[in-house]
Amino acid sequence: MCDSGRSYITDERSGAVCAAGRGSSGLGTPASDAVALVLGRGRQLVSAGMAVSMLVTLNGTIMSGARVPFATARDGYFFKAIAEVHPRFHTPSVSIVVQCGLAIVLLLLGGSFRQFFLAHNFASGSST
Helix, strand or coil: CHHHHHHHHHHHHHHHHHHHCCCCCCCCCHHHHHHHHHHCCCHHHHHHHHHHHHHHHHHHHHHHHCHHHHHHHHCCCCCHHHHCCCCCCCCCHHHHHHHHHHHHHHHHHCCCHHHHHHHHHHHHCCCC
Protein backbone atom coordinates (compact mmCIF):
# COMPACT_ATOMS: atom_id res chain seq x y z
CA MET A 1 0.00 0.00 0.00
CA CYS A 2 2.89 2.30 0.72
CA ASP A 3 4.12 2.02 -2.87
CA SER A 4 0.70 2.84 -4.28
CA GLY A 5 0.51 5.84 -1.93
CA ARG A 6 3.88 7.05 -3.10
CA SER A 7 2.71 6.57 -6.68
CA TYR A 8 -0.44 8.61 -5.95
CA ILE A 9 1.57 11.44 -4.39
CA THR A 10 4.02 11.38 -7.32
CA ASP A 11 1.11 11.47 -9.78
CA GLU A 12 -0.41 14.38 -7.87
CA ARG A 13 2.85 16.33 -8.03
CA SER A 14 3.32 15.66 -11.74
CA GLY A 15 -0.34 16.48 -12.29
CA ALA A 16 0.11 19.80 -10.51
CA VAL A 17 3.02 20.60 -12.83
CA CYS A 18 0.89 19.70 -15.85
CA ALA A 19 -2.03 21.76 -14.57
CA ALA A 20 0.23 24.75 -14.10
CA GLY A 21 1.37 24.52 -17.71
CA ARG A 22 -0.43 25.59 -20.85
CA GLY A 23 -3.67 23.89 -21.76
CA SER A 24 -4.87 23.62 -18.20
CA SER A 25 -8.61 23.89 -17.78
CA GLY A 26 -8.24 25.05 -14.18
CA LEU A 27 -10.87 22.48 -13.13
CA GLY A 28 -8.52 20.42 -10.97
CA THR A 29 -8.36 17.56 -13.48
CA PRO A 30 -4.64 17.24 -14.27
CA ALA A 31 -4.79 13.76 -15.86
CA SER A 32 -7.58 14.78 -18.22
CA ASP A 33 -5.77 18.04 -18.98
CA ALA A 34 -2.57 16.13 -19.80
CA VAL A 35 -4.38 13.85 -22.27
CA ALA A 36 -6.14 16.83 -23.85
CA LEU A 37 -2.79 18.62 -24.15
CA VAL A 38 -1.06 15.67 -25.82
CA LEU A 39 -3.87 14.19 -27.92
CA GLY A 40 -6.22 17.13 -28.23
CA ARG A 41 -9.19 15.09 -27.02
CA GLY A 42 -10.04 12.20 -24.76
CA ARG A 43 -10.76 14.14 -21.60
CA GLN A 44 -14.04 12.25 -20.97
CA LEU A 45 -12.40 8.89 -21.71
CA VAL A 46 -9.70 9.49 -19.10
CA SER A 47 -12.27 10.58 -16.53
CA ALA A 48 -14.40 7.49 -17.20
CA GLY A 49 -11.34 5.25 -16.97
CA MET A 50 -10.36 6.79 -13.65
CA ALA A 51 -13.89 6.31 -12.28
CA VAL A 52 -13.91 2.63 -13.33
CA SER A 53 -10.46 2.16 -11.81
CA MET A 54 -11.59 3.63 -8.48
CA LEU A 55 -14.70 1.42 -8.39
CA VAL A 56 -12.70 -1.72 -9.15
CA THR A 57 -10.18 -0.82 -6.44
CA LEU A 58 -12.99 -0.17 -3.98
CA ASN A 59 -14.53 -3.55 -4.76
CA GLY A 60 -11.22 -5.34 -4.21
CA THR A 61 -10.60 -3.47 -0.98
CA ILE A 62 -14.02 -4.31 0.41
CA MET A 63 -13.79 -7.97 -0.55
CA SER A 64 -10.28 -8.52 0.76
CA GLY A 65 -10.29 -6.05 3.66
CA ALA A 66 -12.92 -7.93 5.65
CA ARG A 67 -11.04 -11.21 5.37
CA VAL A 68 -8.17 -10.20 7.68
CA PRO A 69 -10.31 -9.51 10.77
CA PHE A 70 -12.38 -12.60 9.92
CA ALA A 71 -9.30 -14.86 9.76
CA THR A 72 -7.86 -13.30 12.90
CA ALA A 73 -11.13 -13.88 14.79
CA ARG A 74 -11.44 -17.42 13.41
CA ASP A 75 -7.96 -18.20 14.80
CA GLY A 76 -9.01 -16.85 18.21
CA TYR A 77 -6.99 -13.62 18.26
CA PHE A 78 -9.91 -11.21 17.74
CA PHE A 79 -13.58 -10.94 18.75
CA LYS A 80 -15.38 -14.25 18.13
CA ALA A 81 -18.47 -12.53 16.67
CA ILE A 82 -16.44 -11.29 13.68
CA ALA A 83 -15.65 -14.91 12.75
CA GLU A 84 -19.32 -15.66 12.00
CA VAL A 85 -20.09 -16.78 8.45
CA HIS A 86 -23.36 -16.12 6.61
CA PRO A 87 -25.35 -19.39 6.53
CA ARG A 88 -26.44 -19.10 2.91
CA PHE A 89 -23.56 -17.29 1.16
CA HIS A 90 -20.68 -18.55 3.34
CA THR A 91 -19.11 -15.09 3.48
CA PRO A 92 -17.73 -13.24 6.51
CA SER A 93 -20.88 -11.11 6.76
CA VAL A 94 -20.27 -9.75 10.27
CA SER A 95 -16.73 -8.73 9.36
CA ILE A 96 -18.00 -6.97 6.21
CA VAL A 97 -20.66 -5.08 8.21
CA VAL A 98 -18.08 -4.04 10.83
CA GLN A 99 -15.72 -2.84 8.08
CA CYS A 100 -18.60 -0.89 6.50
CA GLY A 101 -19.43 0.73 9.84
CA LEU A 102 -15.82 1.77 10.42
CA ALA A 103 -15.63 3.21 6.90
CA ILE A 104 -18.79 5.25 7.49
CA VAL A 105 -17.40 6.59 10.77
CA LEU A 106 -14.18 7.64 9.01
CA LEU A 107 -16.17 9.35 6.25
CA LEU A 108 -18.34 11.21 8.74
CA LEU A 109 -15.31 12.36 10.71
CA GLY A 110 -13.98 13.87 7.52
CA GLY A 111 -10.36 14.44 6.77
CA SER A 112 -8.13 14.59 3.78
CA PHE A 113 -6.51 11.83 1.77
CA ARG A 114 -3.18 12.72 3.39
CA GLN A 115 -4.61 12.21 6.91
CA PHE A 116 -6.08 8.82 6.03
CA PHE A 117 -2.89 7.81 4.22
CA LEU A 118 -0.74 8.71 7.23
CA ALA A 119 -3.13 6.92 9.61
CA HIS A 120 -2.94 3.81 7.42
CA ASN A 121 0.84 3.89 7.40
CA PHE A 122 0.95 4.39 11.15
CA ALA A 123 -1.43 1.48 11.74
CA SER A 124 0.41 -0.86 9.37
CA GLY A 125 3.88 0.10 10.62
CA SER A 126 4.97 1.52 7.25
CA SER A 127 7.15 4.57 6.98
CA THR A 128 6.73 7.42 4.54
